[in-house]
Amino acid sequence: MRSYAIIEAPSGLGLTTDGVEQLxxxxxxxxxxxxxxxxxxxxxxxxxxxxxxxxxxxxxxxxAIAAWSPTLADAVEAVLDAGKFPVVLGGDCTILLGPMLALxxxxxxxxxYLDGHADFFQPEAEPKGEGASMDLAWATGYGPAIVTDLxxxxxxxxxxxxxxxxxxxxxxxxxxxxxxxxxxLVSLDLPAIRERGIExxxxxxxDHLTRGELEGYFIHLDADCLEDAIMPAxxxxxxxxxxxxxxxxxxxxxxxxxxxxxxxxxxxxxxxDQSGAAGHGLADVLATVLG
Numbered sequence: 001m002r003s004y005a006i007i008e009a010p011s012g013l014g015l016t017t018d019g020v021e022q023l024x025x026x027x028x029x030x031x032x033x034x035x036x037x038x039x040x041x042x043x044x045x046x047x048x049x050x051x052x053x054x055x056x057x058x059x060x061x062x063x064a065i066a067a068w069s070p071t072l073a074d075a076v077e078a079v080l081d082a083g084k085f086p087v088v089l090g091g092d093c094t095i096l097l098g099p100m101l102a103l104x105x106x107x108x109x110x111x112x113y114l115d116g117h118a119d120f121f122q123p124e125a126e127p128k129g130e131g132a133s134m135d136l137a138w139a140t141g142y143g144p145a146i147v148t149d150l151x152x153x154x155x156x157x158x159x160x161x162x163x164x165x166x167x168x169x170x171x172x173x174x175x176x177x178x179x180x181x182x183x184x185l186v187s188l189d190l191p192a193i194r195e196r197g198i199e200x201x202x203x204x205x206x207d208h209l210t211r212g213e214l215e216g217y218f219i220h221l222d223a224d225c226l227e228d229a230i231m232p233a234x235x236x237x238x239x240x241x242x243x244x245x246x247x248x249x250x251x252x253x254x255x256x257x258x259x260x261x262x263x264x265x266x267x268x269x270x271x272x273d274q275s276g277a278a279g280h281g282l283a284d285v286l287a288t289v290l291g
Contacts, residue, residue, distance in 0.1 A: 002290075004037065004038035004039070004084060005039045005079040005082070005084040005085070005086055005087065006039070007041050007087070007089070008028075008040075008042065008043035008089050009044050009075075009088050009089065009091045009098065009264075010023065010046055010091055011068065011091040011092060011095050012092055013046065013047065013061040013065050013068070013094055014092040014093060014132035015092045015130055015132050015235060016051065019235070019269035020090065020091055020092050020235070021091065022271065023090055023091060024089035024091075026268070026270040026279050027268075027283050030279060030280060031287075032283050032286060035283075035291050036087070036286070036290040038087060039084065041078070041079055044071060047068055054129075057146060057147075058129050059123050059129050059131055059134070059147065060131060061131065062131070062144070062146055063146065065097065066150065068098075069097040069101055070101060071098070072088070072097075072099070072102075073098045073099070073105070076099045077105065079262075080102065080106070085262060085263075087262070087265075088265070090265060090267070092132040092266055093115070093132040093135045093136075093222055095264060096135045096136070096220055096264065097150065097156065099264060100139050103156075103218060103261070103262075106215070108161070108214055109157065109161070109214060109215055110208075110216070110217035111157045111161065111220060112163050112206075112209060112217055112218070112220065113136055113163065114165045115164070115222035116169060116222060116225045116238055117133065117222070117236070118167045118178070118181055119134060119135050119136040119137065120179060121137065122137065123143065125176050125179070132267070136162070136164065137179070139155065139157050139162075140158070140159045140185070141154045141155030141156075142179070159181075159184050161209070161214060162186065164185060164188065164189070166188070167189050168240050170189070186205070188201045188204065190241070193242075198246045198250055199249055206253055206254060206256075209257075210259050216259040216260065216261040217259055217260060218262050219251070219254055219262070219264070220264055220266070221251070221264065223267045223268035223282060224236065224237070224238070224241070224267050225241060226243075226247060227240065227241035228241055230277075231278050232273075233269050233271075233273035234268065234269060235267065235269055235272075244281055247285055248285050248288055255289055263290075
């Protein structure tokens with residue numbers, strides 16, 4: 001049985017909006033730590049957000065993200081060294097760099113990327129310079145060295161060791177000119193899930209991430225992978241998405257493997273959750289699949 005440790009990583013450095021930094025507080029208020037019997041491993045201080053874009057890279061808070069990510073990596077490594085399973089509560093999606101750097105220090109690991117967006121924009125195409133639209137590109141080595149070559153370990157995860165799962169932002173990618181996902185990166189977008197079924201796609205993802213050459217895999221969960229009607233509390237809303245049951249099914253399958261080594265939760269914005277239902281639903285799913 002896994003022993004969990006929660007790391008609070010309330011970073012909004014990758015967004016121009018506020019609110020996602022309240023994600024850890026809200027999920028903990030809803031009893032997540034108690035429901036999964038998790039140790040509280042601490043809350044990281046985050047640099048102040050600068051709303052101006054870096055003149056060299058055009059990325060919002062590029063230097064702060066690069067400087068802070070190793071601190072998060074250290075916290076993740078401390079949890080792993082203690083024999084516990086890190087549950088990282090963000091924050092926006094740029095927190096991904098921390099756990100993937102921690103794992104890159106230890107060997108070759110994969111990534112299950114559950115997200116409503118592919119997050120593979122290049123800086124010149126991202127309208128606001130938001131790193132939360134570019135983090136998967138950075139983690140796989142695409143982008144300026146300041147955010148892709150942390151500690152000289154580029155890439156933090158090889159593209160062929162990633163499964164992008166459930167994204168549905170094809171129209172936005174086309175409109176703004178996002179670079180395509182690499183051919184070697186496994187793509188199981190929402191249309192594929194609708195065609196093949198959630199369990200079949202989740203099992204295919206796990207099969208790919210439990211190949212012998214990988215020592216394990218990390219799970220990224222962005223709340224905007226969920227159906228907009230049940231998860232309106234995200235900063236960039238889109239129609240469609242997964243149901244609560246579909247998300248739970250995918251996570252159960254992903255977490256059933258002993259090669260799953262950690263999970264992060266991002267983008268849920270309590271400020272946008274007027275009824276509180278979205279937060280309750282997210283906490284319930286996490287408690288069910290982890291607890």
